[in-house]
Every structure is written in C-alpha cells, then in structure tokens.
Amino acid sequence: MPEYKPLITTRRNVLRAAGAGFGHLALAGLLGSLANKASAAELNALNPLAPKRPPLPVKAKRIIFLFQEGAMSSVDTFEYKPELEKRDGKSGPGGGTITASKFKFKQYGSSGAWFSELMPNIARHADDLCFLRGLYTDTPAHPQAVVQLHTGSANASLTRPSMGSWLLYGLGTENQDLPGYVTINPPVAFGGASNYGSAFLPAYYQGTAISDAGGMPNIAATTSRALEREQIDLIQDLNHEVASYAGAPEAVDGVIKSYELGFRMQDSVPALLDISKEPQHVLDAYGVKPGLEGSFARQCLMARRLSEAGVRFVEIRQPGWDHHTNLHNGLIEQSRRIDQPTAALLEDLKQRGLLEDTLVLFGSEFGRLPTSQGADGRDHNITGYAMFLTGAGVKKGFSYGGTDEIGMTAVDGRMHINDLHATLLALMGIDHEQLTYRYAGRDFRLTNVAGVVQRQVFA
Incomplete structure (x- = not known):
C-alpha cells in the first residue's frame, strides 16, 4: 500500500x-x-469524455464498422476479374490452380461498379460507395490480422488500444449518458477483448460490448x-x-x-436497444427475424439507433467467412444474412440525413486467393483485397486502387492497414501523427510509426 x-x-x-x-x-x-x-x-x-474540438476540418462525426470476420472473398463478391475466367484451371502464382468465381457479375449504377449476384441489395447503392481496392496487411493468420485491423498492430507482446478507443480519446462522446464506443457481438476468438479494449489508455475509453439481443450486465x-x-x-x-x-x-x-x-x-x-418498438416496415426492410439468420439485421438496426443517439463508434460483426471449404454454398449463406440488412442500413441512414455526417466502413481482416484450395475453397490473401466506405467525406461511386489482373496482389493505390487508419482519423478531423498517448516512456499512436492519409478518396 x-x-x-x-x-x-x-x-x-x-x-x-x-x-x-x-x-x-x-x-x-x-x-x-x-x-x-x-x-x-x-x-x-x-x-475526459466531453466532446473535443478536432484539430482538422471534420468530414465525419461518427463511424459504423460492419466487420465481416473470417475474410470475405473479394473475387467472388466485389472484384470482377475477367482474366480469372480466361485462365480458369491454369497454374497460378505460387503453384496454385487459378479458379474463376462460380457467381455471375454485372455492373450497377452510373459508376458501373461490378457486383456478383450474391449482393443485389448492396449493389443498388453502387453510386454511393467508395471502394478501396488496393488493401494489404502483414499476417495471414486470423488472430493477428483481426487484432491489427482493430488496433493497428499485430504485436502480441504489447496490446494496443483499439481504433474506437483512440477515437473516443481524441474526440470524446456526443452523449454523456451513453458509451461513446459500442461493439455488438464482438470477436470471441481472434484476440477477443483486445479488439475493443483501451489497453494502456484509461479504462473509460474502452468499448462497451453488447449482444445482438441488446444484452448487457444489468443488476x-x-x-x-x-x-x-x-x-x-x-x-x-x-x-x-x-x-x-x-x-x-x-x-x-x-x-x-x-x-x-x-x-x-x-x-x-435498454430503451435505445429495444428494436421491437420500431415500425414493422422498418423491421421488414432490415430483415429482422429471430435466431442466427436475423442476427446481422438486428445489429444493423441497433447500429443506426446508437449512431442516431450520438455514439461515436459502433462496430457490428458477422462471423463465418473463413471458406477454406464449402466456398460456394458458404458464400450464398453468408451473403443472404448480410446483403439486405447492409443495404437497409445505408438507405435508413440516408433517409434520416445521418449519412451526411456518418462514415460507414465494410470489410474483413484480409481477402482470399484467386487460386483454389481443395475441391471448393480459397486460402487467405493478405497481398490484395477490397473494402468499401460510404457516407460522410468520401467520394461517391468511386474506386481507389486495384489488384492485378487475377486479384492476387495490390498494384495501384496500395493501402496498408496503417494507411486505412490514418485516413479514417483524418476524415474524423484528427491528425494521426498528433493523436498520441505517452506510455512506458514513449509516445504511442494508432498508426505506429507509419500511415499515409489517402486523400484521393476524400470528396
């Protein structure tokens, strides 16, 4: 003592x-x-949770992150690669067999963005989306990659604060009666609480974890x-x-x-998370239903309600994209669960005027290879994959960067996870090099000693 x-x-x-x-x-x-x-x-x-004035011009006030855990296959969803069809069955880089997608692609909107038949509802928003097609990361292992996506570092020897915690530290919260950072159905494996923890930042900056039923400790x-x-x-x-x-x-x-x-x-x-009070047409639009099939729909609707109430950072999660086997049927099943709710969330935010100051991020910890694994699977790909942004501060109907002709490696507009974090912070009015916290004798930041803001995506 x-x-x-x-x-x-x-x-x-x-x-x-x-x-x-x-x-x-x-x-x-x-x-x-x-x-x-x-x-x-x-x-x-x-x-310390009081709202703070951002040092840079503010393009977005809050973020909703739709995390597709397990690595969604870009070449089967958003990345149309005609060369895959031409070279189907031939030897590819590293000795694998190049495998074309089994799903049909078509273009949508005036932007002409390509979508597979898996995502017809999201595709309707093609002219609102800003694709990041040149992403890459450092490790092909889920636990490290998921933690790096959330904290900026895969270093297991020192847990770092999560992205939402850094935002709360830098900006405070807009509603003093609500947590500024909420994560719904957060990862249990793949780093667990590290993905929404505050690490060496004070405890009040950590995320508040709830279930898609709104469950939380209540004595x-x-x-x-x-x-x-x-x-x-x-x-x-x-x-x-x-x-x-x-x-x-x-x-x-x-x-x-x-x-x-x-x-x-x-x-x-509790009242905020009680989605049963929503009109039936809203519940139907999101596809809210009981059980696992309706989990992501419930999360999307809760994310809109939380953001509307002033929560700074909301993350929702759909696990199950790790398709080393059963790729074809697995993608059909997963896409059915997330396509309608995601589109409904974007439409709801737009109709309520919330998309004007809310930034939505959709994506996985990495992608999947254009070569086959076994009879019906794809292995991890960390060298080139896609996410998309939409909402406050980013260009509409725009694609930035790209992978090679078969979707293996990012070759244009290459964007590391540190660059993604730097760009997100800049859209929120924060200089990622200045958002630091001194711990153990050195200044830490979300982007480590790297990160370049990709202003090409700014509206």
Missing part, C-alpha cells in the same frame, strides 16, 4: 471528493458552476435503483480514497468514471 498523504486542496481534489456522494450527474452540474474558475485543462481532466433487475446508488456511492468512496494517495494509478480514475457511466446507462441503454 503506498504511503498515505493528505490531499492538497485544489479544485480537482475537492470535486473528486464531492463526486462520491451524489454521482456523476451532480458532479457535472458542479463542474458547470465552476467553469468560470477552472481552466479548460482541469475540466477536461475531470470529464437493476434484482436491486432497487436507490439501493444500487447507495452501493455504488460506497464503492466510489473507497475508489476516491485510493485515488487520493500519492502515486495512485490513473486507472483508478477510469474505474470511477466507468462505474458512473454504467449506472447512467441502465436508464438510457
């Missing part, structure tokens, strides 16, 4: 001590009354709100005492703020 030293009487310590008795909401009011006395830095330290079901408030106040008294010790870790402040946010969330979050 560190040596106890009396608190120095400062505005920060007085407010910290006062907050234990009547909770964060009362503390927020007290902060307002002292705003003319306390410096901006002091106020920010007391309320109010068995405990009255008044009694629960008393229990939390007692715990917070102890936490504040620990925080008053000289040399107390910053993590204690994170715990204090997390408890208060958790208490407030129990009033606002």
